[in-house]
Amino acid sequence: MKRLGIYVQVPFCQTKCTYCNFHTGVVAKERFRPYVAAVCREIREHRELVRAAGVTWGTGPLQESREVNECSHGGTARGEGAASRSSGQASGENKETECAVDTVYFGGGTPSLLETRQLEDILEAIRETSGTNGSRSVEVEGGFAPPWGPESNRDSVRPRREEGGPPDSHHNELANRSGENQAVFQEVTLEADPETVEEEKAAAWVRAGINRVSFGVQSFSDKELKAAGRMHRRTDIYRAVPILREAGIRNISFDLIAGLPHQTKDSWKQSLAQLISLEPEHVSVYLLEVDEGSRLGQALLTGSGQYSAGAVPSEDEMAEFYEMARAALGAAGYRHYEISNWAKPGFASKHNLKYWRREPYLGFGAGAHSFSGRQRWANAHDAAAYVRAIESGRLPLEQLETVTGEQALDEELFLGLRQLDGIDVGRIEREYGVTLGGRLEPLAAAGLLEREGDVVRLAEEKLSVSNEVFVELMK
Numbered sequence: 106m107k108r109l110g111i112y113v114q115v116p117f118c119q120t121k122c123t124y125c126n127f128h129t130g131v132v133a134k135e136r137f138r139p140y141v142a143a144v145c146r147e148i149r150e151h152r153e154l155v156r157a158a159g160v161t162w163g164t165g166p167l168q169e170s171r172e173v174n175e176c177s178h179g180g181t182a183r184g185e186g187a188a189s190r191s192s193g194q195a196s197g198e199n200k201e202t203e204c205a206v207d208t209v210y211f212g213g214g215t216p217s218l219l220e221t222r223q224l225e226d227i228l229e230a231i232r233e234t235s236g237t238n239g240s241r242s243v244e245v246e247g248g249f250a251p252p253w254g255p256e257s258n259r260d261s262v263r264p265r266r267e268e269g270g271p272p273d274s275h276h277n278e279l280a281n282r283s284g285e286n287q288a289v290f291q292e293v294t295l296e297a298d299p300e301t302v303e304e305e306k307a308a309a310w311v312r313a314g315i316n317r318v319s320f321g322v323q324s325f326s327d328k329e330l331k332a333a334g335r336m337h338r339r340t341d342i343y344r345a346v347p348i349l350r351e352a353g354i355r356n357i358s359f360d361l362i363a364g365l366p367h368q369t370k371d372s373w374k375q376s377l378a379q380l381i382s383l384e385p386e387h388v389s390v391y392l393l394e395v396d397e398g399s400r401l402g403q404a405l406l407t408g409s410g411q412y413s414a415g416a417v418p419s420e421d422e423m424a425e426f427y428e429m430a431r432a433a434l435g436a437a438g439y440r441h442y443e444i445s446n447w448a449k450p451g452f453a454s455k456h457n458l459k460y461w462r463r464e465p466y467l468g469f470g471a472g473a474h475s476f477s478g479r480q481r482w483a484n485a486h487d488a489a490a491y492v493r494a495i496e497s498g499r500l501p502l503e504q505l506e507t508v509t510g511e512q513a514l515d516e517e518l519f520l521g522l523r524q525l526d527g528i529d530v531g532r533i534e535r536e537y538g539v540t541l542g543g544r545l546e547p548l549a550a551a552g553l554l555e556r557e558g559d560v561v562r563l564a565e566e567k568l569s570v571s572n573e574v575f576v577e578l579m580k
């Protein structure tokens with residue numbers, strides 16, 4: 106059974122962090138209500154909205170079959186008709202298979218700013234349109250159609266636990282606490298800022314079905330947090346974690362950023378030690394991104410010195426911080442499973458794994474991205490324009506792209522190698538009808554990749570320069 110992830114974008118924050126290059130805005134709380142109403146409407150009317158916007162369903166995932174082979178040999182993109190013909194080994198007959206929504210991810214922005222009632226409304230819209238107690242959709246001609254629309258099968262399907270996933274007892278516990286409609290999705294993540302966590306709110310999140318909280322911790326140094334324009338301080342992190350644990354959240358993720366202004370080897374070591382002492386189940390470590398999209402990035406690029414740009418660590422220091430994180434987290438029992446992500450056994454992010462595995466997901470809200478296995482599309486980023494469009498019965502599509510065979514192959518390599526388990530070269534060569542030796546061997550000879558039978562992965566000591574490896578690989 107194919108699994109479907111749902112992403113909900115909440116593009117609102119309390120302030121704008123200096124390093125932030127996301128499309129988020131600081132708005133009055135009154136703006137939340139129409140936005141949530143628009144998201145709920147987009148979810149409920151999704152099938153019609155995307156169809157009217159030009160997205161097509163059921164054209165067949167490129168991972169499958171001859172189409173990809175032909176693409177690779179021919180080196181050209183396949184049109185929709187061609188896709189239908191080739192995947193249509195079914196010859197026009199709809200091949201129906203179930204496609205269950207098993208993960209929901211509220212990202213942002215700061216989704217924890219929403220009132221719990223608003224989060225519940227969105228979850229309710231997802232449940233309603235995808236079946237009361239779980240969900241399934243219909244797969245058509247090797248692709249998939251979302252669980253929206255008249256042909257949707259509303260039977261209840263309880264998501265099955267993945268091997269190695271968190272124990273079912275946790276889901277049962279949540280279900281018992283929160284009533285029949287809860288815990289129907291395997292993983293429901295809420296991104297939160299530590300200062301937004303309150304006891305009542307946390308308890309209500311659990312009742313709503315949220316079972317994973319991803320904290321934008323970024324640092325345990327108040328000096329670094331202040332310089333970065335963060336609202337929270339170290340004490341907020343220590344206050345928030347017990348509140349979440351008490352409420353019943355058994356899956357907490359912390360984000361850290363290597364490269365914040367004023368960060369030193371010593372302060373980074375302290376941040377890692379304090380993070381580990383709080384025992385989150387999951388950790389993400391990101392390197393500071395320097396681009397024009399953030400105020401700090403602009404200051405660095407123009408050499409203005411604003412936003413403490415002069416106190417940003419060097420690239421070499423950031424690479425060293427990354428290696429320190431690898432060593433400390435590994436020693437503390439975290440498994441490094443993706444370039445930027447570590448997890449205790451069974452706690453790898455089920456939702457984010459879909460992105461790296463090229464599994465389908467639907468995104469709702471301003472700027473949200475979707476992937477059907479065949480096409481990628483994105484809503485417009487401007488929240489006000491998004492709300493206006495949805496209110497007038499239209500999806501403000503900003504991008505719509507049919508993934509070509511070559512693009513799909515590049516994605517397999519690029520996204521696959523982000524995972525430390527690496528890629529199965531034999532599978533990819535079979536599915537895409539290509540030989541990868543010419544692309545991979547020079548990188549292996551240069552010590553950037555390691556090969557073990559059919560499995561190729563990034564060399565461990567090159568993880569901190571993975572971008573350079575990917576640039577070489579895509580040449």
Ligand code: SF4
Binds near residue numbers: 126
């Ligand atoms: S909280 Fe996150 S999304 Fe909001 S401004 Fe800061 S970095 Fe950007």
